[in-house]
Amino acid sequence: MREGKTAIEQPTLFDLPQTTWHTADEIDPFSLPRHPSDFYRRPDIEPPDDSNQGCLYFQIDHVSNIVLYVGETKLSARRRWLGSHDCKDYVLN
Template identity: 45%
Template sequence: MTKYTTGQQTSLFSVADGSGGYRVAPVEPLQIGVAALQSWKQRVFQHQQQVTVNASAQGSLFTLPPTVADLAESIDLFKLPRQNTEFWRWKADSEGVSSLYFVVDYELPILLYVGETVKSGLRWKGEHDCKRYILNYISAHRPHHLSVTVNISFWENAPTHTRDRQKLESALIHKWRSPFNKENWKYWNTPFVNEC
């Protein structure tokens, strides 16, 4: 094992040997022209504006439990409490609960990603491709001095059974055509999912 020094501190391990921490490699800004970026966002925005959110009607005593389609229609994801996408770095009181989560750019607004988790406080602590997509998306805006406000929201009324939660996630991905979800890349030619 080779020792090396960093400043005044001597280390027994190289940085590559360290474990547990999530490291993000430096991201080169995604090279996309301002017109192409704005056009891409407008296409997503126009589609999502056509998607409606139907508030649940008052049920009767004999109403059947809501179906996956009913739930997908009733979630108004743009009104959920927002959190910084770096929330996972902060100390949390609990591991969280079964949830659906939504990554949204509130500047237009557009839904970028839909996900599900059994523990909302832990899902993003490890590797997650969407972290890279967000960094690429934000970095594409910076050279053009365009405003971008990407946040994450959790819907904690999600089914606790994994299969039911995944069905609801899939229905929402299909409904909104969220461009960072792999199922929808064919619609948007999403440039932010590639390695930079």
């Protein structure tokens, strides 16, 4: 850091009251299980929760260690990804 400059702390993107058993700051996308982009077509990959309670999902470039996309859905992940999806189009192209 240059002399005379102060460090900038990144605030949370989700300054919301806690309504679930996780807070946004507790979720580490890089430590979650990895799935291929066609997971929704593969019967051998069973989602941990298909109860339509909603979910967050992350598209990650593990080579560059960056999050490319953060999404959320009120549907199960499998049902959400079956149809047209901007993130799916981006990742597969």
